[in-house]
Amino acid sequence: MKNINTVIFDMDGVIVDGMPYHIKSWKEALSTIDMSVSDLDIYLMEGMTGRETMEIFVKKSNISISDETADKIIKLKRKIFNDIFTVTLIKGIKDFLLELKDRKYNLALVTGTRLEVVKKVLQVGLENIFEVIVTGEMVNKGKPNPEPYLKAVDELKATKGDCVVIENAPAGITSAKGAGLMCFAVQTSLSDEYLQDADRIFKDIDGVSKYLLNSS
Ligand SMILES: [Mg+2]
Structure with a gap:
């Protein structure tokens, strides 16, 4: 894609x-x-911060809990996650990122996840890929609010029309579209019925790669 x-x-x-x-x-x-x-x-909360996810779980359930208990659960969730998390890359992503870097694309990462987890993920040879990284603790409002993607565009000093976002979850697509950005979705977690607000839907990263790189 030329533009x-x-x-x-x-x-x-x-x-x-x-x-x-x-x-x-x-x-x-x-x-x-x-x-x-x-x-x-x-899966439907994917992309949101832990705190926002917890708030929605509490709202949807009939259980009323104190803020203190909610804090405890968020901390416990993080602890369990940190104990079990092993970095497994999505098929095709490393080659795609290296190819984009090689072709001088500007690259950014926007996630609701915390910086300590992001660092662990990037340790697998992706340390120098992203010019800008926006993590969960760097924003006031996470996805689906547009703030995380707007922050990335701002820090990249990019023009919105030159950018494309790659997402896989409804909250992230809403955030990207709310920020006025083109958004491609991949069906790595959810099927296309949940991804309809994206500009294009791909089966996997290889599909995105072919579309983006072969048409440039
Ligand atoms: Mg996601």
Whole structure:
């Protein structure tokens, strides 16, 4: 795509297959207050910060809990996640990132996940890929609010029309579109019925790569 010189990546489900670990750690942490959530519930929150996810779980359930308890659950979820998380990259992503870098694209990472987890993910040979990284603790409002993607565009000093966002979850697509950006979605976690607000939907990263690079 001739007009695109900047690619902004979501992390979970686009770069790293972290969702199985998020799902397991949420379920375990919430079980300590007898709250149960489905895999789909968690997939639909993907991209949001832990705090925002917890707020929605509490709202949706009939259990009323104190802020203190909510804080404890968020901390416990993080602890379990940190204990079990192993970096598994999404198929095709490393080659795609290296090729984009080689072709002098400007690259950014925008995630609701914390910086300590992002650092762990990038240790697998992706340390020098992204010019700008926006993590969960760097914004006031996470996805689906446009703030994270707007912050990335601002820090990149990019023109919105030159950018494309790669996402895999509804909250992230809403955030990107709210920021006025083109958004491609990959079906790594959810099927296309949940991704309809994206400008294009691809089966996987190889599909995105072919479309973006072969048409430039
Ligand atoms: Mg994601």
